[in-house]
Amino acid sequence: MRIATWNVNSIKARLDHVKDWLGTAQPDVLMIQELKGLEFPAGDFQSLGYESVFAGQKTYNGVATLSRRPQAVVLNRLPGDDADEQARYLETDIDGLRLVNIYLPNGNPVDSDKFPYKLGWMTRLYDRLSALRAEGVPFLVGGDFNIIPEDRDCYDPALWTNDALFRLESRQKFRALVNLGLTDAFRVLNDDAGQYTYWDYQGGAWPANKGIRIDHILLSPPVADRLRGCAIDTGPRGRDKASDHTPLIAEITG
DNA sequence: ATGGCTTTATGCTAAAGA
Numbered sequence: 001m002r003i004a005t006w007n008v009n010s011i012k013a014r015l016d017h018v019k020d021w022l023g024t025a026q027p028d029v030l031m032i033q034e035l036k037g038l039e040f041p042a043g044d045f046q047s048l049g050y051e052s053v054f055a056g057q058k059t060y061n062g063v064a065t066l067s068r069r070p071q072a073v074v075l076n077r078l079p080g081d082d083a084d085e086q087a088r089y090l091e092t093d094i095d096g097l098r099l100v101n102i103y104l105p106n107g108n109p110v111d112s113d114k115f116p117y118k119l120g121w122m123t124r125l126y127d128r129l130s131a132l133r134a135e136g137v138p139f140l141v142g143g144d145f146n147i148i149p150e151d152r153d154c155y156d157p158a159l160w161t162n163d164a165l166f167r168l169e170s171r172q173k174f175r176a177l178v179n180l181g182l183t184d185a186f187r188v189l190n191d192d193a194g195q196y197t198y199w200d201y202q203g204g205a206w207p208a209n210k211g212i213r214i215d216h217i218l219l220s221p222p223v224a225d226r227l228r229g230c231a232i233d234t235g236p237r238g239r240d241k242a243s244d245h246t247p248l249i250a251e252i253t254g
Numbered sequence: 255a256t257g258g259c260t261t262t263a264t265g266c267t268a269a270a271g272a
Contacts, residue, residue: 059263
């Protein structure tokens, strides 16, 4: 079972790229983020053999999970704050595997209310994943975490020290998620530095490989035992009018 | 980076992203 995650930076602007990539990469599941609108082209994906579930809002955020197998929606908002309207969380079930698709808040600037919102969102995510662990539900969390876990996950750590993606508080929260017993699917198989999933549009970051690794797939213990591979596909980032993120793919048995 | 791109929006500048 091939499961991928990709922040597409507008599904409307990236529809052709996503359709092309589904055709070449042939994932069984694709979790996409930052759809940026209320309209979702479910029909386009249906004709390619994918059933889609969508949680969206106007202009910002938005997540969707495409699956070749039937999937059931468990949650389309992150629990823990009824006043939170942002579409950043989608939890579905496919054949007993729980798929958690997230677009974790950016958090910048750190002196604004966006940073405490990010940290609070991570606490709520911790609580939800902790409950799934307690229930013994096998799960996979994929998405744009907006977290640089370690120095080797960015081209110049000194530049990122005070950024919400790399601040100690953010990384501590990420470590707490991992400490629930989760496996970073990419890092358990690849120790190299310079392995990125995002490159800024500005300053020639992509050709210079000045990127950051902020898109992740975390696995609960029984799913980690089924992991057979995990890779970043840099192909889509090199295309004309690309998203600033590129897909991350995990291969799971079963 | 005092942000040099990109996207969206009762749009024509502003906000957000990372």
